[in-house]
Structures are given as structure tokens and as C-alpha cells.
Amino acid sequence: MISLQTVTKLYNEGRPGEVRAVDEVSLEIVRDAVTVLKGPSGSGKTTLLSIIGCMARPTSGRVLIDDRLVSGLPERFLTEERRSTFGFVFQRFNLIRGLSVLENVTLPAAPLGQDPREVEARALARLEALDLAGKAAMPVEYLSGGETQRAAIARALINDAPILIADEPTANLDTDLTHRFLDIVGALRDEGRTVIMTSHDPRIWQADHVNAVISMQDGRIVGEYA
Amino acid sequence: MTPAFRRQRALADYTLAALARRRGKNIGLVVIYALVVFVVASALLFSSALRHEADTVLAEAPELIVQNLAMGRHDMIKGDVIDDLAAIRGVTRVEGRLWGYFYDSVNGANYTLMVPLDPDRVLAPGEAMIGEGVPRVRGMFWETAPLFLSRYSGDLVRFDVVERISSESALVSTDLILLNEADFRDFFGLPGGVYTDIAVTVRNSREIETIMSKASALLPEARFITRDDISRTYQKLFSWREGIMVALAAAALLAFAIFAAEKASGLSAEEAREIGILKAVGWNMTDVIAMKLWEGALISAGAFLIGTLAGYLHVFTFQAGLFAPILKGWSVIYPDFALTPRFDGVQIAALFLITVLPYTAATLVPVWRVAAADPDQVMR
Ligand SMILES: Nc1ncnc2c1ncn2[C@@H]1O[C@H](COP(=O)(O)OP(=O)(O)OP(=O)(O)O)[C@@H](O)[C@H]1O
Ligand SMILES: [Mg+2]
Numbered sequence: 253m254i255s256l257q258t259v260t261k262l263y264n265e266g267r268p269g270e271v272r273a274v275d276e277v278s279l280e281i282v283r284d285a286v287t288v289l290k291g292p293s294g295s296g297k298t299t300l301l302s303i304i305g306c307m308a309r310p311t312s313g314r315v316l317i318d319d320r321l322v323s324g325l326p327e328r329f330l331t332e333e334r335r336s337t338f339g340f341v342f343q344r345f346n347l348i349r350g351l352s353v354l355e356n357v358t359l360p361a362a363p364l365g366q367d368p369r370e371v372e373a374r375a376l377a378r379l380e381a382l383d384l385a386g387k388a389a390m391p392v393e394y395l396s397g398g399e400t401q402r403a404a405i406a407r408a409l410i411n412d413a414p415i416l417i418a419d420e421p422t423a424n425l426d427t428d429l430t431h432r433f434l435d436i437v438g439a440l441r442d443e444g445r446t447v448i449m450t451s452h453d454p455r456i457w458q459a460d461h462v463n464a465v466i467s468m469q470d471g472r473i474v475g476e477y478a
Numbered sequence: 479m480t481p482a483f484r485r486q487r488a489l490a491d492y493t494l495a496a497l498a499r500r501r502g503k504n505i506g507l508v509v510i511y512a513l514v515v516f517v518v519a520s521a522l523l524f525s526s527a528l529r530h531e532a533d534t535v536l537a538e539a540p541e542l543i544v545q546n547l548a549m550g551r552h553d554m555i556k557g558d559v560i561d562d563l564a565a566i567r568g569v570t571r572v573e574g575r576l577w578g579y580f581y582d583s584v585n586g587a588n589y590t591l592m593v594p595l596d597p598d599r600v601l602a603p604g605e606a607m608i609g610e611g612v613p614r615v616r617g618m619f620w621e622t623a624p625l626f627l628s629r630y631s632g633d634l635v636r637f638d639v640v641e642r643i644s645s646e647s648a649l650v651s652t653d654l655i656l657l658n659e660a661d662f663r664d665f666f667g668l669p670g671g672v673y674t675d676i677a678v679t680v681r682n683s684r685e686i687e688t689i690m691s692k693a694s695a696l697l698p699e700a701r702f703i704t705r706d707d708i709s710r711t712y713q714k715l716f717s718w719r720e721g722i723m724v725a726l727a728a729a730a731l732l733a734f735a736i737f738a739a740e741k742a743s744g745l746s747a748e749e750a751r752e753i754g755i756l757k758a759v760g761w762n763m764t765d766v767i768a769m770k771l772w773e774g775a776l777i778s779a780g781a782f783l784i785g786t787l788a789g790y791l792h793v794f795t796f797q798a799g800l801f802a803p804i805l806k807g808w809s810v811i812y813p814d815f816a817l818t819p820r821f822d823g824v825q826i827a828a829l830f831l832i833t834v835l836p837y838t839a840a841t842l843v844p845v846w847r848v849a850a851a852d853p854d855q856v857m858r
């Protein structure tokens with residue numbers, strides 16, 4: 253269970269242009285399920301995912317992951333949390349330019365001291381599932397939008413993290429690839445993993461694998477259905 | 479392979495890929511860095527080689543040299559005085575030295591001809607030992623080639639070269655030709671019983687003043703040169719050159735400090751973002767720092783090696799050619815003077831400490847700052 257208790261996130265706090273990106277959100281996200289956040293642009297979805305994924309700290313409120321309080325932890329413990337708990341697909345992909353697809357995908361595994369051949373095999377299998385194995389050696393800046401998105405997804409899956417956080421993971425994918433992604437999500441859930449994602453895409457909200465949909469507006473939760 | 483080893487390997491691999499990606503920028507960095515190391519290494523190696531030359535000359539010099547003066551100029555000295563000098567208390571050895579200069583008009587070279595005092599270097603008539611510079615100017619490529627000297631045209635004297643001398647100091651030996659005493663006297667038309675000067679060895683060098691005053695009472699016309707006098711002469715010749723080298727090294731290091739400070743002042747937006755991404759995908763601060771240490775180590779080790787090697791070649795193979803304009807008057811010391819290659823480990827270690835360490839520290843400071851922040855902040 254991931255639990256948020258009156259979480260608020262202010263950007264530019266106390267300065268002109270202060271933004272209340274997340275406004276006193278209280279929320280419980282069940283494990284072993286797929287949860288989707290939706291809402292208009294600027295409603296605070298990405299910010300909320302960053303807070304859940306220990307990438308950003310809430311200005312106030314508490315975040316608990318399986319009853320562990322993470323919101324007050326210093327950065328070095330949060331890194332540990334990110335490494336052991338989360339895989340991320342960022343809205344802006346955040347791949348490292350100049351490195352190949354394969355190098356980008358294996359990035360999260362680099363500090364873990366695993367057998368490099370084994371890591372590479374895992375990465376290629378993930379790329380294969382997303383129909384991108386043929387581009388493994390290509391520098392990421394040459395990829396198309398959809399290919400970049402798939403590379404980002406493969407990277408998020410490489411460490412078999414218990415929680416996958418995906419911010420608009422299908423924004424650049426066609427129907428066929430969107431279904432492939434949903435299949436992966438379904439498989440992850442069946443393995444007992446947790447998926448939290450945002451989407452503007454009705455095909456995602458309505459997908460069979462999705463257990464809960466949460467609507468946001470102006471930093472608040474305005475609806476929740478399962 | 480242990481996980482720790484695999485981790486380092488993966489981080490190093492990443493570093494290599496990252497370095498290759500910004501190839502132009504990194505090559506530029508290595509070039510600037512290597513240039514600084516080159517200048518400092520050249521200066522250090524050069525001044526230490528100079529000092530070494532001087533030390534070697536001094537170590538071989540006797541404590542006291544007695545020269546005869548005639549009309550205020552150096553003249554031959556009679557061998558009779560040897561016994562008188564040897565009788566002074568505290569004197570352990572007195573030897574008449576035979577040496578002179580010979581100008582070889584064919585090759586335009588100057589040689590120092592000398593009769594060795596060293597009992598290990600006793601030469602039979604017709605034999606010679608020569609310094610490394612002699613076969614070089616004369617094109618004597620065969621090890622066994624004989625040496626011909628001509629006093630005037632048509633008069634050739636032949637010597638069999640029994641050894642080529644490779645001394646610790648080029649200053650001492652480059653243009654040296656050692657001959658048998660009889661050959662020497664014959665070559666210069668010198669009568670028996672006279673010497674170029676007389677070398678006096680004393681038991682206790684602190685007694686030198688007393689010994690000198692007794693000796694000058696015996697030989698009021700003579701000039702006495704102590705080892706300290708020679709040392710002062712060399713100091714004069716060497717010290718300002720060394721000073722220039724120190725100034726040059728200091729200037730290079732200052733440039734380097736500015737360069738390092740620029741590094742320390744911050745990362746480019748792209749570098750910061752990259753660290754943010756690495757942290758976001760699960761790298762911790764130690765991983766990022768270890769990766770940056772690899773980067774710093776690869777760049778500085780590469781630049782350091784290139785710079786030091788280039789400095790070494792510059793000083794010892796090309797005789798510090800780039801410094802030549804600053805060191806005009808160099809030939810005061812010697813017409814054809816080759817520095818003896820020397821590799822001073824302590825000096826190289828010092829060079830390493832004053833370049834690689836500050837550079838690495840300078841690169842790590844901003845990395846530390848960025849790596850300590852929340853990834854969300856630096857990734858945007
Ligand atoms: N680092 C930041 N500094 C200042 N304002 C920010 C920052 N990050 C986000 N914001 C603001 O916070 C609000 C919420 O942003 P967020 O990215 O969470 O929205 P979103 O719901 O993900 O939007 P979209 O659907 O367009 O991705 C926006 O008004 C945005 O401008
Ligand atoms: Mg967003």
C-alpha cells in the first residue's frame with residue numbers, strides 16, 4: 253500500500269509565480285494493481301508521480317510506502333528507495349543523448365554489480381517485447397518519438413522493480429504498440445507488481461488490466477473509481 | 479568476478495561511453511591539460527638536470543686547485559711544487575693534472591684533452607678514451623674506429639679508441655678525449671715536469687683555509703681555486719635559469735588553477751541533467767561520484783602521461799629547444815652540451831600531486847552538489 257496523507261507540493265514557494273502543483277492530496281494506492289491518474293494538463297499528475305517515486309519531496313504531508321515513512325528521509329535513503337522499489341518511465345523520457353538504446357536501457361543496472369552479459373540479455377528481451385531490438389545499438393537521439401518512448405519503457409523494466417511508475421507512457425504510441433504496452437502491464441500485475449501511470453488516453457482508462465482510475469484537477473483529486 | 483568489481487567495470491564502461499560521446503570537448507580538455515603538464519614537467523626536468531650536472535661536476539672536482547699565473551694569466555706549473563704541497567699538514571694527496579683544449583678545424587669542434595688521474599683509466603701509449611660527443615661530431619659510426627687528430631695540416635696522429643665514456647654528466651664527458659701522459663705531452667709539445675695545474679685533496683675540508691694560506695706562502699704567485707669557488711661559478715650559471723624555469727612552471731600552474739577553478743564553478747546544464755537522470759534511475763551519490771572519478775582519472779592520467787612524456791622528450795631528446803630563446807647564452811656553459819636523461823620519481827610524483835589531485839577535486843565539487851540534490855530539481 254502506498255499512502256499519501258494531505259500531501260502538498262509548492263513550486264517557487266514564497267516567490268512570485270508560486271504554484272500549488274499538488275494541493276492537500278490524500279490517497280491510497282493498492283499494491284498488485286494498476287492505477288491510472290488522469291486529468292487536464294497542469295493538474296499535477298507528474299508532480300504527484302514524482303512524489304510517490306521519491307524523486308521530489310512534498311512541501312508538507314506524509315508519504316508512506318508499505319508503512320515506511322519516506323517523505324522525511326534524506327536524499328541518500330531516497331536513492332536507495334528508488335533503486336530497490338521503482339522503475340520509471342518519464343514523460344520527457346530522460347534518456348541520455350549520445351548513448352545507444354542498449355546503454356540507456358541497462359543504465360539502472362550499472363551500479364548493481366550484476367553479470368553484464370545477463371543484464372544485456374535481459375535488456376534485449378525487453379526491447380524485443382517492444383519491437384525495438386533492431387535499434388539496440390542506435391544512439392537514442394536518432395530514434396523516432398514512439399521508439400524513444402519504447403526505449404524509456406524498456407529502461408524502466410530492466411531491474412524488475414516492484415513498482416512501475418509511467419508518466420504518459422503511450423502518448424507517442426500507435427494502437428498496436430499501445431496494446432503491446434498494456435499486455436506488458438497486465439503481465440506485470442499478474443506477477444504481483446504494482447503499476448501507477450498517467451494517461452490522457454481513454455483506451456488506457458478503459459483497459460481490462462486497469463484496476464483504478466483517479467481524476468485530478470488543479471492539484472486535487474476530483475474523482476476515483478475502480 | 480565479484481559484484482564490487484563488476485560495479486566498477488560497469489561504471490568505467492559508462493564513463494568511456496560518456497567520454498566518447500563528447501569527444502571533441504574531451505580531447506580539447508586533455509590537450510590543454512597535457513600542455514600544462516608538459517610545461518611544468520619540462521621546467522622541472524630541465525632544472526633538475528641542470529642541478530644534477532653541476533653536482534656531478536662538483537663531486538668530481540678536487541677540494542683545491544693550484545694554478546700558476548704568468549702576467550696574470552694561467553700558465554703551466556712546475557712539478558717541483560707537488561712535494562712542497564704534499565708536506566703541508568692535512569693534505570692527503572697532490573697530483574699534477576694535464577689538460578688542454580684542442581680546436582678541430584675540420585669539424586669545427588672543441589675537445590678537452592686530458593690525462594686521466596683515475597687509476598682505473600690508465601692508458602697505454604697510442605690509446606684513447608673518448609666522450610660520447612666526439613664520435614658524434616666526427617661521424618665515427620664503428621665502435622672500433624680509430625681517432626685521428628691533426629695538430630696542423632698534414633700531421634695526423636692516430637689513437638686507438640679503447641673505450642667510449644658514458645659518464646653520469648654530459649657536461650663532464652661529452653667532448654672529452656683521454657690520452658696517455660707521454661702522448662699528451664708529445665701532442666702539445668709539452669716538456670716533462672710541467673703540469674696544467676695541481677689538484678690537492680685534503681683530509682678535512684674545514685681546514686682548507688689554513689692549508690690555502692700555508693700554500694700561498696709557499697707559492698705567492700699562484701692562484702688557488704677551491705671547490706666552493708667552482709660551486710659559486712656554477713650557481714651563477716645555473717641559478718637564474720632555474721629561476722626562469724620556476725617562474726614558468728608557476729605561470730603554467732596558475733593557468734591550470736584558473737582552468738580547474740572554472741571546472742569547480744559548475745556543471746553545464748546538460749551534465750547536471752545527466753546526473754539527475756542517473757539518480758532518478760537508481761544511481762546513488764557514490765555511484766555518480768565513482769563514475770566521475772573514473773572520468774577524472776582517465777582524463778588526468780591520459781593528459782599527465784602525454785604531458786610528462788612530451789616534457790621528457792623535449793628536455794632530453796630535443797635539448798629543451800622551446801626554452802632556447804629564453805635561455806640565450808646557454809653556450810656559455812658548453813659548446814655542444816647534451817643534458818643527461820634522468821627520471822626523478824619524486825619529482826614526477828610531486829607533479830602528479832600538484833596537477834591530478836587538484837583537478838580531480840575541482841571536478842568533484844560541483845558533481846557533489848548536483849548529486850546531493852533531488853533528481854526532480856536537476857532533471858528539468
Ligand atoms: N519545477 C517546477 N517549477 C515550477 N512550476 C512547476 C514545476 N514543475 C511543475 N510545475 C507546475 O506545476 C503544475 C503541475 O505540473 P505537472 O507537470 O504536475 O502537471 P501534469 O498534470 O503532469 O500536466 P501534463 O498533463 O501537461 O503533463 C503546472 O502548473 C506546472 O507548470
Ligand atoms: Mg505531466
